[in-house]
Amino acid sequence: MAEPEAAATFDCFGGSCAVFVSGAGETGPARAAVAMARRRLQGWHARFSRFLPGSELSLVNGNPAAKLRVSPLMARLAQAVQMAGSLTGGLVDATLIDQIETAGYAGELREPLELARALERAPARRPAAASRSAGWRHIAVDAAAGTLERPPGVKLDSGGLGKGLFADVLGEALAGHGAFAISCGGDVALGGAAGLARAINVESPFDGSILHTFERRRTGVATSGIGRRSWLDRSGRPAHHLLNPATGRPAFTGLVQVTALAPSALLAEVYAKAAILSGPHGASAWLPYGGVIVREDGSHDVLGR
Amino acid sequence: MESDDLMGATMQPNHNAPPRQRPGEGPRQLGGRTLARQKLIAMRRRARRIRRLVAGLAAATFAAAFLTVYVQLASGHDPALSAAAKRSSTSGSSTSATHQSSASGRESSSSSASGRESSSSSAGGGESSTSSQSGGGESSSGPSAVTTAQS
Numbered sequence: 001m002a003e004p005e006a007a008a009t010f011d012c013f014g015g016s017c018a019v020f021v022s023g024a025g026e027t028g029p030a031r032a033a034v035a036m037a038r039r040r041l042q043g044w045h046a047r048f049s050r051f052l053p054g055s056e057l058s059l060v061n062g063n064p065a066a067k068l069r070v071s072p073l074m075a076r077l078a079q080a081v082q083m084a085g086s087l088t089g090g091l092v093d094a095t096l097i098d099q100i101e102t103a104g105y106a107g108e109l110r111e112p113l114e115l116a117r118a119l120e121r122a123p124a125r126r127p128a129a130a131s132r133s134a135g136w137r138h139i140a141v142d143a144a145a146g147t148l149e150r151p152p153g154v155k156l157d158s159g160g161l162g163k164g165l166f167a168d169v170l171g172e173a174l175a176g177h178g179a180f181a182i183s184c185g186g187d188v189a190l191g192g193a194a195g196l197a198r199a200i201n202v203e204s205p206f207d208g209s210i211l212h213t214f215e216r217r218r219t220g221v222a223t224s225g226i227g228r229r230s231w232l233d234r235s236g237r238p239a240h241h242l243l244n245p246a247t248g249r250p251a252f253t254g255l256v257q258v259t260a261l262a263p264s265a266l267l268a269e270v271y272a273k274a275a276i277l278s279g280p281h282g283a284s285a286w287l288p289y290g291g292v293i294v295r296e297d298g299s300h301d302v303l304g305r
Numbered sequence: 306m307e308s309d310d311l312m313g314a315t316m317q318p319n320h321n322a323p324p325r326q327r328p329g330e331g332p333r334q335l336g337g338r339t340l341a342r343q344k345l346i347a348m349r350r351r352a353r354r355i356r357r358l359v360a361g362l363a364a365a366t367f368a369a370a371f372l373t374v375y376v377q378l379a380s381g382h383d384p385a386l387s388a389a390a391k392r393s394s395t396s397g398s399s400t401s402a403t404h405q406s407s408a409s410g411r412e413s414s415s416s417s418a419s420g421r422e423s424s425s426s427s428a429g430g431g432e433s434s435t436s437s438q439s440g441g442g443e444s445s446s447g448p449s450a451v452t453t454a455q456s
Contacts, residue, residue: 005448005449007449013456014456015456018451020448020449020451022448160456163456179448181448181449181451183451183452183453185456186453186454186455186456187453187456188451188453190448190451192448196447196448197447197448198447198448198449198450198451199447199450199451200450200451200452200453201450201451201452201453202452202453202454203452203453203454205454205455208454210452213450221451221453222453223453223454223455223456224455225454225455226455227455228454228455228456229456257455259453
C-alpha cells in the first residue's frame with residue numbers, strides 16, 4: 001500500500017514550482033512537509049531575487065565592502081557559484097549580472113520571444129567560452145565564519161544555480177519522508193527513504209510534448225534552454241538569459257535545450273548549462289549521468305536511458 | 306350464493322340492478338340517477354385503468370434502469386470510478402515545472418488504499434484533494450511524475 005502523497009504547485013522564481021511528498025518524516029506528515037517546502041521556497045524567492053531591491057542578494061551585490069557577513073544559505077550560493085566556474089573552467093559563470101542587464105534582462109520578463117523567430121534572426125552559431133575576467137575566481141567563502149569575500153563589483157546571480165541549490169536544500173530536509181520531489185522552475189531533486197522510482201518527463205521546447213521519460217529513485221535533474229527567458233534587445237536582436245561569458249552576449253550554439261541528470265539538482269544545473277553552452281559537438285561530454293540534448297531543428301538525443 | 310342474492314345480503318354492489326324507486330320520484334328522475342351512477346362507475350373504471358398503467362410504467366422503468374446499472378457495474382465499467390481515475394491522473398500524476406498558474410497556485414493531496422476510488426477538487430480556493438485507491442489492496446500507484454522543462 002502506497003503512502004499518501006501530498007502535493008503543491010505554485011508560482012515562484014519567475015516560473016512554477018512543485019513539491020510532492022509521501023509519508024511522514026522529520027518535518028511531520030506529508031501535507032505539513034509540503035506546506036513547509038512551499039513557505040521556504042517563497043521565502044527564498046524573496047531573499048534571493050535580484051529584481052527586489054531589498055532582497056539579501058541585492059544587498060550583498062550592492063555592498064561596497066570586500067568582506068561581509070552573509071547567511072548560511074547565501075554562503076552556500078556563493079560556494080555554488082565558485083564550484084560551477086571551477087568545474088566548467090568558467091563556462092558556467094554566475095557573476096555576469098551587469099552583462100545580462102545590459103542585454104536587456106533587468107526585470108521580470110513577459111511573454112518569451114517565439115523560438116523559431118529568435119533562431120531565424122540569431123547570429124552565427126558557435127560554442128561559448130570562458131570569460132577572461134572570471135569574477136567567480138575572486139570569490140572566497142568561509143562557511144564556518146559566515147563570511148563572503150569578493151572584490152566590490154563582483155555580483156552573484158542566483159539564477160539557475162539558486163534553483164538547483166534550493167531544490168537540494170529542501171531535498172535534505174525531506175530525505176526522511178517515504179518519497180519526495182521538488183521542482184524549482186525545472187530544476188528537480190527527488191528521492192526518499194522508501195526508494196520508490198519516479199517518472200521524470202522531459203518537455204520539448206517547441207511544442208511542450210514529452211521527448212523522453214526517465215525513471216529514477218534518487219537524482220537531480222535540470223533543464224536549461226534558450227526558449228523561455230528570451231526577448232528582443234534594443235537593437236532588435238534576439239536575446240536570452242544564457243550568456244557566452246567570453247562575449248557577455250546571449251549564446252547561440254546550435255542547441256536550444258539540454259536536460260541533465262546528476263547526483264544533485266545543483267550539479268545537474270551546472271551540467272545542463274555547460275552542455276548547452278558547449279554546442280552540439282561538446283554537449284554530450286557534460287552529461288555523464290545522462291540527459292537529453294535538443295537541437296535547433298527539433299531533433300534530440302537521449303543519453304543514459 | 307343464490308340464497309344470498311335472493312336475500313340481497315351480498316357485499317358486492319349490484320350495479321346492473323335498477324335503482325330503487327323512492328316515494329315521489331318520477332321516471333325521468335330515475336333515468337338521471339341511473340345515468341349519473343353509470344358515469345361515476347365509468348369514471349372509476351377509467352381512473353383504475355390509468356392508475357394501473359402509471360404503476361406498471363413506473364415499475365418497468367425502474368426495472369430497466371436497475372438492470373442497466375446492474376449490468377454495467379457487474380461488467381466492471383463503473384463510470385464513477387473511471388471519471389475519478391481520469392481526474393486523479395490529470396491532477397496528480399504529472400506536474401510541469403513551467404506551467405504558468407495565474408493566481409495563488411494550487412495544492413492537492415492524494416492517498417491510496419484498497420477497495421474504492423474517489424476524488425474531489427475545488428478551483429476557486431486554490432486547493433484540491435485527491436484520493437485514489439486500487440482494488441487489490443496490494444497494488445498502489447507510484448509517486449507522481451515530475452516534468453522538467455527550461456525555466
